[in-house]
Amino acid sequence: MGRSETTPSGEPDRPEVPAQRAGEDGPYLRVKDLRVRFETEDGVVRAVDGVSFAVERGRTLGIVGESGSGKSVTSLAILGLHNTKRATITGEISVGGRQLVGLPEEQVRRLRGRDMAMIFQDPLSALHPYYTVGRQIAEAYRVHHPRAGKREARTRAVDMLGRVGIPQPAKRFDQYPHEFSGGMRQRAMIAMALVNDPDLVIADEPTTALDVTVQAQILDLLSDLQDEFRSAIILITHDLGVVSQVADDVLVMYGGRAVEHGSVAQVLRRPQHPYTWGLLSSVPSLHGDADADLVPIKGNPPSLINLPSGCAFHPRCRYADRNGDRSRTEVPGLRSAGEAGHLVACHLPAEERTRLYQQDIAQVGVAR
Amino acid sequence: MSTETEPLLRVRGLTKHFPVRDGFRSRSAVRAVDGLDFDVRPGETLGLVGESGCGKTTTGRMLVRLLEPTSGTIEFAGRDITHARRRELRPLRQDLQIIFQDPYASLNPRHTVGRIVAMPLQVNGIDPPGGTKKRVQELLELVGLNPEHYNRYPHEFSGGQRQRIGIARALALRPKLIVADEPVSALDVSIQAQVINLLRDLQRELDLAFVFIAHDLAVIRHFCHRVAVMYLGKIVEIGDRDDIYERPQHPYTRALLSAIPDVTTLGPAGRIRLTGDVPTPLNPPSGCRFRTRCWKAQERCATEEPALVRRDGGDQATACHFPEAGTIRQGAGPAAATVEEVSK
Numbered sequence: 001m002g003r004s005e006t007t008p009s010g011e012p013d014r015p016e017v018p019a020q021r022a023g024e025d026g027p028y029l030r031v032k033d034l035r036v037r038f039e040t041e042d043g044v045v046r047a048v049d050g051v052s053f054a055v056e057r058g059r060t061l062g063i064v065g066e067s068g069s070g071k072s073v074t075s076l077a078i079l080g081l082h083n084t085k086r087a088t089i090t091g092e093i094s095v096g097g098r099q100l101v102g103l104p105e106e107q108v109r110r111l112r113g114r115d116m117a118m119i120f121q122d123p124l125s126a127l128h129p130y131y132t133v134g135r136q137i138a139e140a141y142r143v144h145h146p147r148a149g150k151r152e153a154r155t156r157a158v159d160m161l162g163r164v165g166i167p168q169p170a171k172r173f174d175q176y177p178h179e180f181s182g183g184m185r186q187r188a189m190i191a192m193a194l195v196n197d198p199d200l201v202i203a204d205e206p207t208t209a210l211d212v213t214v215q216a217q218i219l220d221l222l223s224d225l226q227d228e229f230r231s232a233i234i235l236i237t238h239d240l241g242v243v244s245q246v247a248d249d250v251l252v253m254y255g256g257r258a259v260e261h262g263s264v265a266q267v268l269r270r271p272q273h274p275y276t277w278g279l280l281s282s283v284p285s286l287h288g289d290a291d292a293d294l295v296p297i298k299g300n301p302p303s304l305i306n307l308p309s310g311c312a313f314h315p316r317c318r319y320a321d322r323n324g325d326r327s328r329t330e331v332p333g334l335r336s337a338g339e340a341g342h343l344v345a346c347h348l349p350a351e352e353r354t355r356l357y358q359q360d361i362a363q364v365g366v367a368r
Numbered sequence: 369m370s371t372e373t374e375p376l377l378r379v380r381g382l383t384k385h386f387p388v389r390d391g392f393r394s395r396s397a398v399r400a401v402d403g404l405d406f407d408v409r410p411g412e413t414l415g416l417v418g419e420s421g422c423g424k425t426t427t428g429r430m431l432v433r434l435l436e437p438t439s440g441t442i443e444f445a446g447r448d449i450t451h452a453r454r455r456e457l458r459p460l461r462q463d464l465q466i467i468f469q470d471p472y473a474s475l476n477p478r479h480t481v482g483r484i485v486a487m488p489l490q491v492n493g494i495d496p497p498g499g500t501k502k503r504v505q506e507l508l509e510l511v512g513l514n515p516e517h518y519n520r521y522p523h524e525f526s527g528g529q530r531q532r533i534g535i536a537r538a539l540a541l542r543p544k545l546i547v548a549d550e551p552v553s554a555l556d557v558s559i560q561a562q563v564i565n566l567l568r569d570l571q572r573e574l575d576l577a578f579v580f581i582a583h584d585l586a587v588i589r590h591f592c593h594r595v596a597v598m599y600l601g602k603i604v605e606i607g608d609r610d611d612i613y614e615r616p617q618h619p620y621t622r623a624l625l626s627a628i629p630d631v632t633t634l635g636p637a638g639r640i641r642l643t644g645d646v647p648t649p650l651n652p653p654s655g656c657r658f659r660t661r662c663w664k665a666q667e668r669c670a671t672e673e674p675a676l677v678r679r680d681g682g683d684q685a686t687a688c689h690f691p692e693a694g695t696i697r698q699g700a701g702p703a704a705a706t707v708e709e710v711s712k
């Protein structure tokens with residue numbers, strides 16, 4: 001990592017946090033059995049219910065799911081952005097060898113923005129309308145480099161604006177968010193997230209609010225920057241197309257649990273979970289028979305307060321009855337789906353899944 | 369366009385300018401829609417597709433007369449409705465309905481579903497045979513909702529179910545044409561497919577014509593017979609679905625198609641990368657409006673506005689001085705070859 005070379009003030013101030021960096025061996029981010037619960041008047045919301053994954057430097061994990069699947073709650077938990085009075089978080093979150101769950105707020109704050117950063121979906125509400133874009137980026141830098149002067153922070157911010165492809169960065173530095181177009185704002189957000197060379201970047205639906213031609217630019221930019229900075233990236237999205245373009249690995253979430261996990265080729269080409277099948281066959285595609293009906297998943301995403309028993313997907317699953325009562329009574333664990341690294345949480349026997357996939361799914365929609 | 373069937377909707381030179389006060393004296397206008405020509409035949413679905421600010425929503429709202437056109441004409445079933453007054457419009461409203469994008473904002477939270485769906489009947493003083501309640505329940509059943517839920521309120525339904533309520537309301541008067549403005553973009557993926565399939569079934573069953581407005585080219589492809597691609601208030605290309613998707617002639621159409629991340633291809637998508645953003649409609653580029661982002665732009669494009677013309681006698685019309693030829697396949701073929709220079 002070129003952190004110290006690109007930091008004009010020399011080695012940044014990073015005392016106090018137990019900085020036993022796990023070194024380059026092993027994943028930078030490791031999440032183990034993460035659970036996030038919220039107590040509400042209507043009952044306990046189990047927003048994330050035992051999710052584990054890891055992301056190495058230089059790799060991108062796509063987290064896919066519908067609204068209420070727990071994908072955003074997971075990312076906020078990693079960044080320590082949940083109100084600890086309302087949310088109960090258990091499990092392990094290790095970032096660069098540091099254990100974050102239970103770490104005092106003050107220490108998490110020191111890591112946030114420096115070692116891990118977030119790119120939000122809506123740059124208009126994530127940027128402060130009252131301050132110039134440049135000032136906000138410079139501030140993000142100075143928070144973690146208290147010895148850096150104003151001029152140095154400005155130089156750094158202008159440099160970042162240029163790096164994310166904003167023309168005339170020195171002039172743009174002094175403009176306000178409303179003077180930026182949607183695509184430019186998202187670039188400025190990315191500049192702000194990367195100003196401290198974070199090792200982990202979490203992008204929550206970073207292109208959902210953008211037009212397709214601009215989305216393509218931003219996705220290209222993210223992967224170029226990743227090549228340059230070698231950060232670990234988590235990309236949260238509902239768009240399987242976006243995942244197929246930029247992710248190395250995919251985690252499919254449903255009802256706060258992981259239902260399938262593997263490389264992008266494994267999950268999108270040889271999907272094992274009926275929910276993943278449903279997602280693939282319900283997405284309209286630019287290829288194939290435009291007149292064929294899409295195959296939707298019946299019903300609606302579940303309520304997290306009242307999650308269906310057993311496999312949370314069973315009320316919507318076409319194959320739930322093939323295991324007697326098991327789908328209804330027993331939560332399936334995440335087990336190997338055959339290939340190394342490919343995990344699936346489904347009661348159907350592997351041979352049965354392969355047969356059903358060939359028979360029902362492989363012929364329709366984008367799964368083809 | 370074939371002249372065998374009289375078009376249900378005929379739009380000519382449709383324009384909408386929103387005046388903007390700019391300082392003390394000078395007044396300018398946002399040229400949101402700037403001269404559209406298109407027809408919709410009975411039972412046909414026309415897709416309007418484009419990026420934000422291209423004027424597709426403004427167009428849809430003018431078609432159902434929620435906005436007053438600045439100039440141009442809208443003819444519906446042979447009658448000029450461009451500036452029809454409320455009273456004149458009322459009988460037409462029965463034939464011309466709209467479905468909105470946001471299923472949360474478009475339903476009155478204090479009315480029951482039964483009342484919401486019955487409203488068009490009441491307003492138009494229609495007493496359906498068998499009574500309003502029976503008709504409403506038929507409609508709810510038609511869109512796949514439980515007719516017993518007649519007395520429930522919108523908040524008791526999910527997003528997809530609410531969109532079905534909006535569809536039932538639009539169908540209440542047995543319209544001939546429905547303008548659907550981004551009807552599925554606020555829904556979860558698994559729910560999108562349910563609603564698209566429902567609209568397709570209804571279209572076939574009831575022989576409805578649709579103007580289907582969306583930014584998602586894949587959704588449009590699954591729903592529309594014909595497609596019009598818009599850019600900054602203009603139609604840049606219009607034609608049959610298969611022509612637009614397989615043999616697009618306008619560079620912008622090609623760029624749009626190659627920008628879509630498609631699940632069927634792993635790794636980076638097609639190679640056309642437009643630089644920059646859509647310019648402001650307050651001050652659109654001279655000549656061809658796409659020229660500032662186009663890799664084929666030449667001097668002529670800045671001085672002379674290309675007309676929407678048909679080539680080789682087909683149904684496909686393109687507004688471009690240097691149209692593309694040939695078929696595309698994602699990430700291969702002539703499109704990819706022309707594009708290497710784009711990013712430079």
